[in-house]
Amino acid sequence: MSQTQSVAAQPTSIAKALAIAVCATALLAACAPANDAASPAADAEVPAIAPTSTAADDVAPEPAAPVSDAASGTVGGDGSQIVLDTLGETDLGSANLAGELACSFSEDDQPPLLYAMGVVGSQDPAQGIVKVAGYVEPVRAPGGFDGMTQNPTFTGQGKTIRIEETGEAIGGGESPPRPATLTYLRADGASRTIEGRWQCGP
Template structure:
C-alpha cells in the first residue's frame, strides 16, 4: 500500500521508466546526427518532372472523354484532339459548316466535363487550329504539319493543345487535331 508521501514522486518514476525504455539518441558528442544506414537495393528518390509550368504549382490534368461526354454538342462537323501519349480524345469540338455561330467544345478536367466556346466563329475557323475559352482555362490548338487523311473530307494535322489556367499555369499536350463530318 502506498502512502501519501510517495504519491508526488509517482510522475517522476514514470518519466524515469519512459526514458529508460526510449532508444538512445543518434547524436554523437560532437552534435552532428548520424544518418540512418542506407538499405541495400533501395533507390534514391527521384524528383518527378511536372508537365505544368507556372501558376500555383498544381498539375493540369485532362482526362480522356467518353462518347457520352460529347452528348448535346450541336453541329454537323466535328474536330477532335487525340493526345499522342495516351491515345485519349481529350477535346471534342463541333460547329455548323454554313454558320458563323461560335463553335462548342468539351474538355474533361478531373471528373468534370466542361463546356468551352470558340473565340472564332464558324466551323471553318477550326480547321487550321483555333482557340476556346471557358471555366478556368483558355485552350489553343497550335497547328503543326498536315498528315495524310484516309478520307478527302477529313483533315488531320499534328498539333499541340496549349491549356492555360487563369492563375498563369499552363501545359502543352502533343497530339493530332482531326476535323470532318
C-alpha cells in the same frame, strides 16, 4: 617618587598610548568591509548588444522560379497540376453539342481530350467540351466549324485552349488528322502543352 622622576616618565606613557592607538586603528581598518562603491558589482547586469546584420543578410532573396510538374508538364501557377482526361462516349452523349461537323484533339489513337462541333458557314461559336480532373467543362471557339479548321482558340471559365497545327496531314481520306499541339492556359498563369493530332470533318 620625586617630581623629577614623574616628569621623566610622562613621555614614555604618551608614547605607549600613541602606539596602542595606532595598532587599534590598523586593526579596525583591516576588519572593515571593502568599499563596493569603488568598483562595479561582479554580478551587475550587462546590457544586451543588438546583433548587426552581415553582408549575407542584406542580400535580397532570389525570386522563386516557375513551379513545374515533370509528370504532367504543368508550368507556373499555384503549383497544382493541369489534368486533362480523355472523353468517353457517355461524356460526348451527355454534352448535347449542336452542329454539323466536329473537330477533336487526341494523343495518338487515344479518345479525344477536346471535342467540339460547329455549323459550316456560321458565325455562331463552335461548342466543345474538355474533361478537367474528372469534370466535363464547356468551351467555345468563334466562327463555327470553319473557325476550328485553322489553329482555333477555345475559351471557357478560367481557361484558354489553343490548338496549333505543326505538320502536314497524316494519311488520306476526307478528314485526315494533322500533327498539332494543345496548349491549356489556366487563369492563375499555369500552362500545359500536349503533343497530339487535330482532326476536323465528318
